[in-house]
Amino acid sequence: MSVAFAGNSTPGSSREAGPLRVMVVDDxxxxxxxxxRWIGAEHDMEVAASLRTGLEAVNQxxxxxxxxxxxxxxxxxxxxxxxxxxxxxxxxxxxxxMASTLTRRxxxxxxxxxxxxxxxxxxxxxxxxxxxxxxxxxxxxxxKIRHLGARLRRKPAVAxxxxxxxxxxxxxxxxxxxxxPAAPAPAVHxxxxxxxxxxxxxxxxxxxxxxxxxxTGGPQALMALVTELGPVIDRVPVLITQHMPPTFTTILxxxxxxxxxxxxxxxxxxxxxxxxxxxxxxxxxxxRVVRSGADVAIALDDxxxxxxxxxxxxxxxxxxxxxWHGAILSVILTGMGSDGMRGGKDIxxxxxxxxxxxxxxxxxxxxxxxxxxxxxxxxxxxLNQIGARVNRLFAGDRS
Numbered sequence: 001m002s003v004a005f006a007g008n009s010t011p012g013s014s015r016e017a018g019p020l021r022v023m024v025v026d027d028x029x030x031x032x033x034x035x036x037r038w039i040g041a042e043h044d045m046e047v048a049a050s051l052r053t054g055l056e057a058v059n060q061x062x063x064x065x066x067x068x069x070x071x072x073x074x075x076x077x078x079x080x081x082x083x084x085x086x087x088x089x090x091x092x093x094x095x096x097x098m099a100s101t102l103t104r105r106x107x108x109x110x111x112x113x114x115x116x117x118x119x120x121x122x123x124x125x126x127x128x129x130x131x132x133x134x135x136x137x138x139x140x141x142x143x144k145i146r147h148l149g150a151r152l153r154r155k156p157a158v159a160x161x162x163x164x165x166x167x168x169x170x171x172x173x174x175x176x177x178x179x180x181p182a183a184p185a186p187a188v189h190x191x192x193x194x195x196x197x198x199x200x201x202x203x204x205x206x207x208x209x210x211x212x213x214x215x216t217g218g219p220q221a222l223m224a225l226v227t228e229l230g231p232v233i234d235r236v237p238v239l240i241t242q243h244m245p246p247t248f249t250t251i252l253x254x255x256x257x258x259x260x261x262x263x264x265x266x267x268x269x270x271x272x273x274x275x276x277x278x279x280x281x282x283x284x285x286x287x288r289v290v291r292s293g294a295d296v297a298i299a300l301d302d303x304x305x306x307x308x309x310x311x312x313x314x315x316x317x318x319x320x321x322x323x324w325h326g327a328i329l330s331v332i333l334t335g336m337g338s339d340g341m342r343g344g345k346d347i348x349x350x351x352x353x354x355x356x357x358x359x360x361x362x363x364x365x366x367x368x369x370x371x372x373x374x375x376x377x378x379x380x381x382x383l384n385q386i387g388a389r390v391n392r393l394f395a396g397d398r399s
Contacts, residue, residue: 326351
């Protein structure tokens with residue numbers, strides 16, 4: 001595998017052909033070598049550079065001109081969170097994936113990085129000697145590089161500048177800005193077809209619960225959405241599955257509580273499900289709902305991954321049917337893969353409804369795109385229109 005530096009495009013714009021050029025920035029020679037070997041084995045990507053510090057990346061970004069950067073958080077000379085805005089200032093459309101170990105501090109820094117313009121984050125395994133942990137890291141990293149890089153190449157040549165950071169104490173104000181799409185929204189369409197996507201009528205049943213599933217780009221989208229859902233949260237329970245590891249879900253729940261100004265926390269096994277609260281599936285556990293006498297309760301389990309994910313959306317969606325039957329409104333937000341589509345099909349078959357985020361406002365149109373292309377959606381909407389539609393549905397307007 002060779003490390004390439006020459007590029008055919010100019011800084012500030014992305015190449016439209018050829019493999020994705022990836023810059024790996026990590027002070028660990030073991031991690032740099034591992035990631036570089038993985039990238040070098042893929043037909044559609046190549047290592048543009050392998051660097052030890054954020055300072056090296058900032059100084060060489062214009063010469064290297066990568067499409068994607070995998071950026072470690074903790075490095076000498078210039079750490080990842082300090083290098084991030086400098087890299088985006090020199091290459092506005094650079095896709096940056098933050099990499100960090102699973103500590104609370106690094107989880108908080110990763111969330112800050114999203115507000116500064118990072119495209120996504122990935123947790124590094126504590127030890128690359130553990131085969132299963134290394135395999136998951138390998139799979140997730142390659143998929144994030146591929147899907148986020150593909151989205152980059154579908155954008156207009158001139159990308160918008162990174163979003164300005166907001167005060168850490170005010171995530172509610174930050175969230176809508178983070179989640180706003182950078183480019184004007186084109187018509188919603190299936191990636192493989194020029195035909196418009198079909199939708200179905202909303203259920204005539206009044207929904208008694210709101211279920212939300214999300215993955216890549218989900219934290220920003222969720223924080224934007226929950227700011228608009230106050231009346232719904234007061235009326236019914238809101239249950240969310242976001243593909244995310246432990247510790248990260250703890251931080252996300254805290255952000256959701258501040259953004260919504262409603263109680264939000266990682267769900268606890270056996271706790272009752274009540275209106276007025278947001279329940280977030282904890283990292284590493286599937287979240288379902290079950291009957292507990294006359295009440296509804298949370299059921300967590302440590303079973304195998306579903307759709308390569310744990311927590312996964314489908315277990316939540318399908319379990320809800322036994323409780324609320326067709327009185328379910330589910331929302332599938334941005335994310336890779338197709339998780340939520342099968343559960344969404346079951347919800348629709350039971351008489352419930354599905355809303356999917358549209359392609360233009362999604363970081364990755366995998367999960368919502370799968371639902372949209374399956375024909376199960378009652379609406380396919382930009383992120384900034386989903387909250388208003390959800391509020392109207394729970395207020396009785398099911399047109």
